[in-house]
Amino acid sequence: MVNVIINGKSVSVPEGSTILEAARIAGIKIPTLCYLKDINAIGACRVCVVEVKGARSLVASCVYPVSEGMEIITNSPRVLKSRKTTVELILSDHEKKCLSCVRSKNCELQSLSKELGCDENHYDGAVNQFPLDLSTPYLIRDNNKCILCRRCVAACHDYQSVSVIGANARGFDTHIGTFFSQDLDKVPCVACGQCINVCPTGALREREEIDDVLAAINDKEKHVVFVTAPAVRVAIGEEFGYPVGTNTQGKMVAAIKKLGADRVYDVNMTADLTIMEEGYEFLHRLKNNGVLPMLTSCSPGWIKFVEHYYPEFIPNLSTCKSPQQMFGAVIKTYYAEKQGLDPKNIVVVSVMPCTAKKFEKGRDYQSASGVPDIDYVLTTRELARLIKREGIMFNQLEDEDFDPALGIGSTAGLIFGATGGVMEAALRTLREVLEGKSFENLDFKEVRGMKGIKEATYNIAGIDVKVAVASSLSNARTLLEKIKKGEADYHFIEIMTCPGGCVNGGGQPIRTAEERNNMDIPGLRAKAIYDTDAKSKLRKSHDNPVVKELYENYFGEPNSHKAHEILHTKYVKRGL
Amino acid sequence: MGKIKLTKVAFAGTAEQEKQLKEKLAEIKQMEGALMPALQAAQEIYGYLPKEVQAIIAEELGISQEEVFGVATFYSQFTLNPQGKIQVSVCLGTACYVKGSGEVLDKFKSLLGIEEGECTADGKYSLVATRCIGCCGLAPVLTVNDKVYGKVSVSDVEKIIAENN
Numbered sequence: 001m002v003n004v005i006i007n008g009k010s011v012s013v014p015e016g017s018t019i020l021e022a023a024r025i026a027g028i029k030i031p032t033l034c035y036l037k038d039i040n041a042i043g044a045c046r047v048c049v050v051e052v053k054g055a056r057s058l059v060a061s062c063v064y065p066v067s068e069g070m071e072i073i074t075n076s077p078r079v080l081k082s083r084k085t086t087v088e089l090i091l092s093d094h095e096k097k098c099l100s101c102v103r104s105k106n107c108e109l110q111s112l113s114k115e116l117g118c119d120e121n122h123y124d125g126a127v128n129q130f131p132l133d134l135s136t137p138y139l140i141r142d143n144n145k146c147i148l149c150r151r152c153v154a155a156c157h158d159y160q161s162v163s164v165i166g167a168n169a170r171g172f173d174t175h176i177g178t179f180f181s182q183d184l185d186k187v188p189c190v191a192c193g194q195c196i197n198v199c200p201t202g203a204l205r206e207r208e209e210i211d212d213v214l215a216a217i218n219d220k221e222k223h224v225v226f227v228t229a230p231a232v233r234v235a236i237g238e239e240f241g242y243p244v245g246t247n248t249q250g251k252m253v254a255a256i257k258k259l260g261a262d263r264v265y266d267v268n269m270t271a272d273l274t275i276m277e278e279g280y281e282f283l284h285r286l287k288n289n290g291v292l293p294m295l296t297s298c299s300p301g302w303i304k305f306v307e308h309y310y311p312e313f314i315p316n317l318s319t320c321k322s323p324q325q326m327f328g329a330v331i332k333t334y335y336a337e338k339q340g341l342d343p344k345n346i347v348v349v350s351v352m353p354c355t356a357k358k359f360e361k362g363r364d365y366q367s368a369s370g371v372p373d374i375d376y377v378l379t380t381r382e383l384a385r386l387i388k389r390e391g392i393m394f395n396q397l398e399d400e401d402f403d404p405a406l407g408i409g410s411t412a413g414l415i416f417g418a419t420g421g422v423m424e425a426a427l428r429t430l431r432e433v434l435e436g437k438s439f440e441n442l443d444f445k446e447v448r449g450m451k452g453i454k455e456a457t458y459n460i461a462g463i464d465v466k467v468a469v470a471s472s473l474s475n476a477r478t479l480l481e482k483i484k485k486g487e488a489d490y491h492f493i494e495i496m497t498c499p500g501g502c503v504n505g506g507g508q509p510i511r512t513a514e515e516r517n518n519m520d521i522p523g524l525r526a527k528a529i530y531d532t533d534a535k536s537k538l539r540k541s542h543d544n545p546v547v548k549e550l551y552e553n554y555f556g557e558p559n560s561h562k563a564h565e566i567l568h569t570k571y572v573k574r575g576l
Numbered sequence: 577m578g579k580i581k582l583t584k585v586a587f588a589g590t591a592e593q594e595k596q597l598k599e600k601l602a603e604i605k606q607m608e609g610a611l612m613p614a615l616q617a618a619q620e621i622y623g624y625l626p627k628e629v630q631a632i633i634a635e636e637l638g639i640s641q642e643e644v645f646g647v648a649t650f651y652s653q654f655t656l657n658p659q660g661k662i663q664v665s666v667c668l669g670t671a672c673y674v675k676g677s678g679e680v681l682d683k684f685k686s687l688l689g690i691e692e693g694e695c696t697a698d699g700k701y702s703l704v705a706t707r708c709i710g711c712c713g714l715a716p717v718l719t720v721n722d723k724v725y726g727k728v729s730v731s732d733v734e735k736i737i738a739e740n741n
Binding site: 166169173181187 | 579580582627630631639640641642643644645646649650651652
């Protein structure tokens with residue numbers, strides 16, 4: 001331990017702590033802007049500066065280690081003046097169109113400016129002007145609002161190991177861009193949206209589809225079906241003031257009904273269907289010397305990653321569509337037939353914790369009925385915005401259930417929302433199918449939790465099934481490299497693009513760096529999912545009555561010809 | 577993003593150049609901070625750092641293409657633009673500038689259709705603005721390859737281009 005004095009108060013902190021960490025232990029907050037725990041400690045923005053007795057100049061507390069007897073002042077007039085000047089200089093080259101900015105009231109630059117008493121027009125000088133990057137269906141980059149904190153660059157590099165964005169040019173010309181300033185759709189971006197989640201300002205946002213959805217709802221000809229992903233219900237409440245990790249499924253469903261949707265269904269149902277299709281696909285590969293390890297295919301950022309960076313693993317990917325796409329496909333085939341509707345008049349809106357889903361819906365081989373399976377994808381954030389825009393008072397709504405028929409999902413489907421969930425759901429079903437009996441204890445705890453890579457071996461019907469689970473693409477890369485080198489012989493691998501799984505997806509409510517640095521946000525949201533699962537009566541995908549009905553009356557059996565036509569897809573090599 | 581000057585000149589690297597580059601990269605790829613010497617070597621071999629060459633560097637060093645580009649655009653010693661067969665350098669030193677070399681440079685820009693630091697799409701002309709070249713008595717001064725032109729006026733520009741065509 002090291003003894004230091006912060007603002008006159010003695011405190012003992014672990015050796016190697018930074019001043020920022022030491023201050024937190026002492027209960028003193030130092031503002032930060034570019035700092036993001038674990039991935040971005042670069043001392044670039046100079047907002048976290050403090051005075052250290054004996055030091056020649058102010059030091060950046062996020063990178064400055066403490067030493068024995070160090071005396072630190074975090075709030076002297078000199079410090080406050082420096083911070084204010086720094087932020088005013090940042091503001092001098094920031095497009096201050098704050099009133100309608102998507103991040104207004106949730107902008108770290110805005111809060112800091114207010115906190116420090118800044119004058120946003122103090123420095124009147126040259127201002128950079130950048131065109132917006134509107135090239136992709138999932139993300140908009142507006143460098144006019146970028147403050148060069150490089151948090152997005154760190155997320156792209158550290159979480160996803162793809163580094164398609166970085167700082168280009170120099171000095172006043174510095175901007176975040178891509179290789180040879182190409183549009184984002186021309187570089188191997190995986191569409192994960194983690195860059196949006198870490199952005200302190202409005203420089204990055206999803207490509208909104210709210211207006212299209214409203215137009216569909218107001219079109220009398222259209223039958224509008226909403227489907228919501230597992231992870232949305234445990235996060236959307238945050239947009240309405242609920243604590244992180246609150247499951248507000250009932251209010252979410254009620255709100256969507258108020259928006260005017262004709263039906264609201266639960267993607268947990270097609271998560272169950274995925275388990276059936278993917279489970280049988282796995283068994284087929286296992287019994288017939290098929291390509292192993294089999295890799296899950298639910299996470300579209302991961303699929304894009306394989307197509308760009310590891311095309312040699314395309315044969316390992318399950319051919320199953322993702323639960324989102326399966327739902328769209330089921331609605332526009334089975335449901336359309338049953339309801340006597342023309343698929344062209346059905347609009348399927350999926351609400352996802354994800355930006356890559358906006359890319360996925362436009363992929364080839366995702367149009368089972370001849371028209372795209374999914375019409376619009378709203379992120380969790382967009383749904384919250386839409387609910388607010390329509391004047392629906394979310395917090396006061398009575399809980400409602402998903403619509404009957406397709407609205408039943410098991411909580412094996414629900415746990416898809418957290419890393420390890422797909423694997424656990426698959427194991428619950430595989431074990432019972434192979435051993436021909438049901439089990440009381442359905443927990444596979446080894447694959448749960450926020451660890452980046454998890455490995456386990458389960459003996460199922462006499463076979464040792466080796467499984468691995470990874471979340472974030474840098475962890476996925478580690479696993480793939482191990483397999484390439486022959487250092488691992490897994491049978492079945494679950495990969496989720498975002499660290500912690502969909503609960504931490506690129507379309508989820510944005511939390512400030514302060515919150516990210518001091519709370520386990522993905523862990524809390526995942527806990528809400530597992531708590532719901534623990535209390536559930538329907539915890540196995542193969543017990544879902546809707547799934548049973550679909551196989552009995554429509555698909556025949558898992559992996560049937562019809563199931564292949566409607567529920568499976570193909571992948572393409574994309575190159576770098 | 578308009579701040580980086582990208583060339584329209586088609587890449588014309590030879591197999592020999594690629595072999596040379598790959599040999600150099602094999603030699604240095606294990607060392608820490610190999611990117612800077614890699615870019616320096618590449619610029620020596622090709623005269624500039626085209627996209628195709630930066631992609632080779634990224635691949636060989638096992639880093640992303642953007643990481644290479646970020647460094648290549650940070651240091652002014654690196655250029656993304658090839659040198660034309662005919663290089664026009666207009667002096668913007670104090671004396672020349674006062675005598676109107678800025679207008680001369682502008683005239684070249686408009687006649688050649690390129691910005692300063694760029695090369696025409698056919699690879700023929702490139703245009704740079706230089707600091708004082710040491711013959712202020714002849715201001716405004718420019719050079720076309722090794723040939724020096726003194727006391728130049730805007731109206732001479734067309735003739736100079738024609739002479740060197």
